Amino acid sequence: MSAITITSFSADDLVRHLPELGALLHACVHDGASVGFVMPYGVADSEAFWRGKVLPSLRAGGLMLFVAREGDAIAGTVQLDYDTMPNQRHRAEVRKLLVHPAFRRRGIARALMTELERHARHLRRSLLTLDTRTGDHAEPLYATLGYQTAGVIPGYAQAPHDEGRLDATTVMYKAL
Template sequence: MAQLEIIALDAAQTQARMPELAELLHACVHDGASIHFVQPFPIEQAAAFWRDKTLPGVAGGGRVLLAALADGELAGSAQLDCDTPPNQPHRAEVCKLMVHPRHRRLGLARALMAELEVQARQRGRSLLTLDTASGDKAEPLYLSLGYQEAGRIPGYAWDGRGEKLQATTLMYKAL
């Protein structure tokens, strides 16, 4: 059994794990994850996401990046976006929950979500929001963790293969 650990990465650690993060995102998208990317999805595009979109937020303190490690290997990640407008200092958005296909069914998604809640509370956040592809396997996970459905938006985004528009489910949880 692998030793599992959830840690928050700072900017230097994020930079150091950039190749692993890119591979994680690349593997998840190619496994069908609907996390805002469409195939074909080259590894360079995955690396650019972490470098250009995630790293600046982590460095600036507005984004928490969690890493799930299995025997020291990056097995999953999740993000908490706390860079909210001045009238929403109590809220944060859960983003990009992903577990590498070879590490699924180990409880990593639940562990990542539990730690995101800890991180949110430490930052004075009492409301978490997220969106997920309607009907996706993550939707029942979020419901089981106490998230409530706020509504669905039809035709919100292309699926991961760019074949059809899919609905998204907006969810929230009061902490």
């Protein structure tokens, strides 16, 4: 097992590593992650997300993408969305914390969040927000990192593997 390294990916990096990023998202969704997608969900859908949603924001300069790697393998990612309105320049949003199922329980999510928060401070962001499926494994992780629960919204999103079930989301924040 190699050491985990975390880097910030540029738009060019994303393009170069699109197949690995697509495979990461695909694996997480198939493992039950509630990150906006439902079954059936293919690798092409994953790559389309990175190309269509993440790449334009990276190019425009309103988003940072942090990538955790073990050797050459991409183990996880998280996004810092700081493309905010003029009255919200003090805040940013945490998006899509993903850790490949094969790399979980190694502190990767915590390391990604620590790096994201470091960069948010550098950007003079004093408030971070996020949402997570209520009761998910990420919710207690965020709490241990100092995120507070603002509230719970019932019936927020369709469950990835059960089209008849709507899951609640917990909205959280952290003052930096």
